[in-house]
Amino acid sequence: xxxxxxxxxxxxxxxxxxxxxxxxxxxxxxxxxxxxxxxxxxxxxxxxxxxxxxxxxxxxxxxxxxxxxxxxxxxxxxxxxxxxxxxxxxxxxxxxxxxxxxxxxxxxxxxxxxxxxxxxxxxxxxxxxxxxxxxxxxxxxxxxxxxxxxxxxxxxxxxxxxxxxxxxxxxxxxxxxxxxxxxxxxxxxxxxxxxxxxxxxxxxxxxxxxxxxxxxxxxxxxxxxxxxxxxxxxxxxxxxxxxxxxxxxxxxxxxxxxxxxxxxxxxxxxxxxxxxxxxxxxxxxxxxxxxxxxxxxxxxxxxxxxxxxxxxxxxxxxxxxxxxxxxxxxxxxxxxxxxxxxxxxxxxxxxxxxxxxxxxxxxxxxxxxxxxxxxxxxxxxxxxxxxxxxxxxxxxxxxxxxxxxxxxxxxxxxxxxxxxxxxxxxxxxxxxxxxxxxxxxxxxxxxxxxxxxxxxxxxxxxxx
Numbered sequence: 001x002x003x004x005x006x007x008x009x010x011x012x013x014x015x016x017x018x019x020x021x022x023x024x025x026x027x028x029x030x031x032x033x034x035x036x037x038x039x040x041x042x043x044x045x046x047x048x049x050x051x052x053x054x055x056x057x058x059x060x061x062x063x064x065x066x067x068x069x070x071x072x073x074x075x076x077x078x079x080x081x082x083x084x085x086x087x088x089x090x091x092x093x094x095x096x097x098x099x100x101x102x103x104x105x106x107x108x109x110x111x112x113x114x115x116x117x118x119x120x121x122x123x124x125x126x127x128x129x130x131x132x133x134x135x136x137x138x139x140x141x142x143x144x145x146x147x148x149x150x151x152x153x154x155x156x157x158x159x160x161x162x163x164x165x166x167x168x169x170x171x172x173x174x175x176x177x178x179x180x181x182x183x184x185x186x187x188x189x190x191x192x193x194x195x196x197x198x199x200x201x202x203x204x205x206x207x208x209x210x211x212x213x214x215x216x217x218x219x220x221x222x223x224x225x226x227x228x229x230x231x232x233x234x235x236x237x238x239x240x241x242x243x244x245x246x247x248x249x250x251x252x253x254x255x256x257x258x259x260x261x262x263x264x265x266x267x268x269x270x271x272x273x274x275x276x277x278x279x280x281x282x283x284x285x286x287x288x289x290x291x292x293x294x295x296x297x298x299x300x301x302x303x304x305x306x307x308x309x310x311x312x313x314x315x316x317x318x319x320x321x322x323x324x325x326x327x328x329x330x331x332x333x334x335x336x337x338x339x340x341x342x343x344x345x346x347x348x349x350x351x352x353x354x355x356x357x358x359x360x361x362x363x364x365x366x367x368x369x370x371x372x373x374x375x376x377x378x379x380x381x382x383x384x385x386x387x388x389x390x391x392x393x394x395x396x397x398x399x400x401x402x403x404x405x406x407x408x409x410x411x412x413x414x415x416x417x418x419x420x421x422x423x424x425x426x427x428x429x430x431x432x433x434x435x436x437x438x439x440x441x442x443x444x445x446x447x448x449x450x451x452x453x454x455x456x457x458x459x460x461x462x463x464x
Contacts, residue, residue, distance in 0.1 A: 005228075007221045008198055009158055010114075010150035010189040013165060014143050015175040016121060016182075017061045022140040023120040024052030024095065024268075029141050031176070031183060036135040044140035046090035051267050054079075058142035059271070060278065061174040062102045062118050065144065067284040068168060068291055069106030069113055075274050077102050079118075079265040087134050088123040095120050096145075098262040102273075109164040111157070112149040119143050144175070150189065150198065155217040159210050162186050163314075167292045170316055179208050186213050190220045192228070199224070200234040204248055206241045216241040220248050295319060302326075303333045308340050317349045328359035338362045346379060353382035361390035373447055374399035401450050405457065408441070408449055412457045415440045426462050434458060 019029050025043035033039055043050045066073050080098040101117035123139035125132060146165065152158050166184055169175040177184040186207045191199035204220055207213045224234050239248040273279045290298075292313050299309035312319045322343060329335045339362045352358075361378055364370040370378065374394065381393045394400050415437055416423045425433050434455065441454040 004194045005192045005221075005225050006194070007153055007217075008150045008191050008193065009152035009154075009217060011111075011146075011148045011152065011158060011161065012187040012189065012203075013146045013162065014121075014185045014187075015146070015165075015169055015177055016138075016184070017058050017142040017144055018173060018175050019055055019057045019061070019142050021055060023055050023058055023118070023142040024140055027140065030137070031141075031181060033137050036133070037137060039137045040139070044090075045136060046092075052095065052265075054268060054271075055142055058118055058144075059102065061142075061172070062116055062144050063273070063279055063284055064172050064288065065146075065168070065174055066103030066106060066116055067281065068172060068288060069103070069108055069116075071103045071106030071113060071116065073273065073279075073281060073284075074100060074102050074104070075272060076100060077271040077273065079268045080262045081265050082119075083261045084259075086122075087132065088125050088139070090123070090136070090139065094122065095265055095268070096262075108168065109157075109161045111161045112151050114147040114149050116144060116146045119145060150191075155214040155221075158188060158217055159214040162210055162213055164292065167314060171289060171292055179210070182208070188213065188217050188220070190217060190224070191234070192221060192224045200236050202234060202236065202248075203238045204241055205238060205251070206243075208243075212241055212243060215246060216248060219246065223248065302331075302336055304336070304340055308344060311344055312340070315349055317352070318343060321352050321355065324355040325359050325362075328355060329362060332366075335362050335366055338365055342375070342379070346376060347383070351383045353379065354386060354388045356388045357382045357390045357393075364390060364394065368450055368452075369401055370394060370399065371401045371447065371449075371451065374401060398446065399448065401448055405453060408445070408453055409457055409461075411441055411444045411449065412454065412461050415444060415458075416461060423462055 016029075016031065021027060022029050022039075022044055025041050027041045027044050028039040030039055043052060063073055077097065077100045079095050081093040082096045082098070083093040085092055096119035097117035101115045103116035104114070106113040106116075121138050121141040121143040123134050123136045125134050127133075148161070152161065166177040166179075169177040169184070175183060179185070188204045188207065189201050190204060191201045193199035202220060202224065204216050207216055220239070227234055235253075237253050238251045240251050242249055277283060296309045296313045299312060300306060304312070312322055322339070325339050325343075326336065329339060339358070342358075342362070347353075353361075361370070361375060361382070365372070365375050377397065377399055378390050378393045381387070381397070382390060387393060419437060419440060422433050422436060426437070437458050438451055438455050441458065442449050442451060445454075
């Protein structure tokens, strides 16, 4: 990319909120429902004479997100009608927020936030065999829209922000935020310029993975620069992302806010949030859980490597499990690091043994009662059975590590006698064969020998 061009990127992120019912009616909000047009009612199908009712939990979710972001929460808010005609909008307009969003400002992962507001999702359209079908199960689902300031200048930063937002939404319980299920949808507004004035903005949609977000932004930056360099002109439009071709493609000319003819929704009351005790800044702040960046900092303070702290924080299941194990291990840094290593390298989110058993296993490894190989074998049994005692499994399977020097010295003598030729090679200066002899010692002890002690004894005996 030419150094003369500065890319500018702003993100718009939609997240379906985790509520029992839809945004303005009592129909179920169930993203797992595979049967079409089951979770519907006269309100979300826009039958004449029906009236919407605001979902209190959806409002609470957005305010909690704003509180976590350090945003300014609105005292007065209202909903608006956003008019456009498409088969997935049964009313001919979408209930959204324009002039008075619930949340303004804030920051996440170093990226400034413009606003966060509530709206209703559209129905889902499908097109096949010359026919178009509409499933209204998703119509009216509570949707949070977050808009960033145009302060991102590269694809990697955009990807980091999107991942951090997903983690925050999951931590707060506001959204499941699965991109592959459409529960979180990222759109990128991208422009390039050689001056301090922004270039022509292009919006890219259909980004259903973090990798797609990064690749689409990188491609679009190069496309716009190449177009300008060849004497062309960037057109303000909406483009889609072709995952197979790894390129963007034109969809339609981008509308402006005036095209939507926003006006206040007459069928919904205005919100004065200070009238709700649960929506005060104090109440919302007090109810927040430990936030992702706070958890990372706590793990880092325990002595964890930065990458390990980030990996644990990135999984709610693993971090919750790790905290239970921490309570059992105390502040022993060696034990903590062992626990982290085995948790991240040998266990998956759905393969977590009983915390008591895992903590006991860590202590046994630290005191050389279990070898690395033996620990993995014990873990396999604990995960499969859900047992609470690592020691009982190790004893039953004969996996306790032998560290008695006298018992191991007898094994070492037998190994040297059985492999006299190799022993002579070591004495002649071929040090590399020592590992073979250690392996034979481990074999003789059926994996129970302490390899460090075996090595020391071998060197001692071979030096006589």
